[in-house]
Amino acid sequence: MSLVPLPRLIVEPMVRATLLEDLGLAGDITSAAVIPAEHRSTVVMAARQPGVIAGLDAADLAFTLVDPAIVMHRHLDDGQAVKPGDVIATIEGPSRGLLTAERTALNFLGHLSGIATVTAAIAAAISGTKASVACTRKTTPGLRALEKYAVRAGGGMNHRFALYDAVLIKDNHVAIAGGVAEAIRRARAGVGHMIKIEVEVDRLDQLQEAMAVGVDAVLLDNMTPDQLREAVGIVAGRAITEASGRVTPQTAAAIAASGVDLISVGWLTHSAPVLDIGLDFVEAAATAEKGRKQVAQMR
Incomplete structure (x- = not known):
């Protein structure tokens, strides 16, 4: 049986409520103070342990509800197995919005993927x-x-x-x-x-x-x-x-x-354990790698 996604009408209120819980009455004061409004970034969402993915719609909504200019490109679908290092999605857009939505997106994706992962383990058994x-x-x-x-x-x-x-x-x-x-x-x-x-x-x-x-x-x-x-x-x-x-x-x-x-x-x-999924800034990762190579050359 194919996996039928939940209607946005069902998913959005849950994601919206979670974002409002995080933003409170003043919003993301850290990103607003530190990140220039015009700054844009590309990030990758990748698995850090083996499992089964679930919750991509919720993660996507977390980003677009914060800033409609953010676009998430999915490389995998819900229900697919992952191993450490597999890139699940690439997300690009205003950096402030990416940082504001990051935790909510990862909370949903990690929690729901954890449920899918333990379910798959029982199904396999x-x-x-x-x-x-x-x-x-x-x-x-x-x-x-x-x-x-x-x-x-x-x-x-x-x-x-x-x-x-x-x-x-x-x-x-x-x-x-x-x-x-x-x-x-x-x-x-x-x-x-x-x-x-x-x-x-x-x-x-x-x-x-x-x-x-x-x-x-x-x-x-x-x-x-x-x-x-x-x-x-x-x-x-x-x-x-x-x-x-x-x-x-x-x-x-x-x-x-x-x-x-x-x-x-x-x-x-x-009680399903969260599946460890990370979100890394491509530009920051490239800069760090460049720095490591420069240090190695100096040695």
Whole structure:
């Protein structure tokens, strides 16, 4: 499935809010004081470690919202793998604007690329099985659309986007309703026919109860691979099976081998390490290299 970019209408408010947080009430006072208004530069954005790129639209918007005269030329696309030294984009325009937008652009690109990178690692670990890796609602407040996009860029799938687009009956819902079957009955009576219903279970007897009344998907929480295999047998294709809990690149293969359809991983979005991406001024880099050569010649 090809990666479909998010509409600008979704991305721009997040980038704009981040820039406003950084600019405050006075703007970039350092660049305004140090850099002449007419000065222009070219910079390169390059990977400093291996990973998968995501967030180029957000980075591009950070620059153009600060100064429409800035132009970003992309050499790679979201979803593509990078190795250290790979140039992701070349950006040119007024130097003040480049410096003002730099941190916001790199924050988005590094964070979202980090999510895409760890998602790709899980996807690679379960390749050859029928399972897919999915994210959860454990996202950074205000950034859910971008973070879920980054999961797709890394080869993963999205779980529900929010509380309104699917029913997920969790353990506390079950406890208050008085049981799995009763919680499912109430949910089915309370939502329209287009809404799918999933129920979380952590025991096989709860799974049996859910399958007796019928459900669209079951979330098998914190089960061992052997328990998951037994659960898949109980479901027997009558519902989508989703495993969650204690998922790492090292454990994912055994979980997927149980035959589940999905593996959901919360830390993809809430704890993915940032991918190290740098932004270097071409002119400054060339000057530094020239200086190093002159020093070497003097020696």
